[in-house]
Amino acid sequence: MMLGMVVGTVVSERRGDQIEAPRYLLVEQCDQTGTGQNDFLVAIDMIGANSGELVMIGQGSAARQTEITFDRPIDAVIVGIIDLIDEQGKEVYRK
Numbered sequence: 001m002m003l004g005m006v007v008g009t010v011v012s013e014r015r016g017d018q019i020e021a022p023r024y025l026l027v028e029q030c031d032q033t034g035t036g037q038n039d040f041l042v043a044i045d046m047i048g049a050n051s052g053e054l055v056m057i058g059q060g061s062a063a064r065q066t067e068i069t070f071d072r073p074i075d076a077v078i079v080g081i082i083d084l085i086d087e088q089g090k091e092v093y094r095k
Contacts, residue, residue: 002057003082005030006049010042017072025049025078027057032085033092043076044069054093056080 004027012024023045028036034054041057046066049055055078063069063077085093 001062001079002059003030003032003034004028004041004043004055004057005034005036006051006053006055006078007036007040008051017074019044019068019072019074022068027055027076027078030054032087041076043078044074045078047078047081049078049081054082054095056082 006025007028008026010024010026015022024042025045027041027043029039029041030036043057046068057076058065058079059076063074064072066077069077082093083095084091
């Protein structure tokens, strides 16, 4: 899994994923403090994430293990919204 900050929405009417009414978000990969790495990806949103939220992303074959994405051409899926990150006893991120 990786961390990312939701920075936008991606709209595509023509797709090959055969998923009904998917919501795709533009996510900037980031470190555990929420600092962006200037590296972006498109992820299908499974949980209702919003712009500015730090999220957990499953990629590759793990992204195709949900009920909606099973056997679909999906490479990244948002699986959680981060509330807090504690690193070695120090809070480094809080929503």
